[in-house]
Amino acid sequence: LPLSKLAEAVGIAEKILKESPFPHSILGHVADGNFHTFIVTDPTKPEELNQIRELTHKTTSAIIAMGGTCTGEHGIGAGKIDSPSGTAVRTAELMAAARADKTQPLIPGVGQEARGQVVAGVPIHSIRLAGVSAKQDVLFGGDNEVLSLHHEVTSTRAYIAGILLCLRHAVSAEGLLVGLQSVVEAK
Numbered sequence: 001l002p003l004s005k006l007a008e009a010v011g012i013a014e015k016i017l018k019e020s021p022f023p024h025s026i027l028g029h030v031a032d033g034n035f036h037t038f039i040v041t042d043p044t045k046p047e048e049l050n051q052i053r054e055l056t057h058k059t060t061s062a063i064i065a066m067g068g069t070c071t072g073e074h075g076i077g078a079g080k081i082d083s084p085s086g087t088a089v090r091t092a093e094l095m096a097a098a099r100a101d102k103t104q105p106l107i108p109g110v111g112q113e114a115r116g117q118v119v120a121g122v123p124i125h126s127i128r129l130a131g132v133s134a135k136q137d138v139l140f141g142g143d144n145e146v147l148s149l150h151h152e153v154t155s156t157r158a159y160i161a162g163i164l165l166c167l168r169h170a171v172s173a174e175g176l177l178v179g180l181q182s183v184v185e186a187k
Contacts, residue, residue, distance in 0.1 A: 003033045005066050012066075013037055016059050020051070025170035034068075038167055087136060088124050090179060095138075096120030133158075 017024040028035030041048045060070040117124055134153040139146055162180045169183045177183055
């Protein structure tokens with residue numbers, strides 16, 4: 001979804017979900033221009049599934065009509081392009097904050113055409129591939145050495161604990177929290 005339409009889209013989703021009897025939450029990767037709706041249902045009441053399907057169809061149809069897309073898997077979709085993810089952008093922002101009192105070295109190649117961008121003085125290269133849910137490498141280079149931090153998610157099951165924590169927190173949360181770290185720190 002274009003970022004310029006994100007607030008409107010979240011508002012539409014919220015309006016549709018508020019009209020239902022189900023508890024719900026909306027979480028998003030705002031820098032990516034996408035969000036997730038979570039609808040809480042009672043697994044012992046399978047008859048609720050048709051209502052959930054109707055809600056999901058109504059919500060996704062409204063977002064698609066705005067020029068958005070809908071995917072059932074993290075990190076894929078017709079609208080996904082090789083651009084830095086919200087995670088990559090947030091990592092760059094945190095790195096920049098950690099070195100705020102340091103002199104920023106010149107970055108070779110700034111302005112050079114490439115898939116990526118410079119966020120808060122940190123160059124980011126991004127690529128999206130089918131079969132890769134999430135992968136992040138942070139490289140620190142010095143004379144004759146490179147330190148690499150690597151994180152890779154091989155299954156969307158890796159998100160379950162964080163999603164459950166956020167859903168439990170959303171029941172009583174007020175206002176906007178950005179990132180799972182904000183939810184953990186709020187506990």
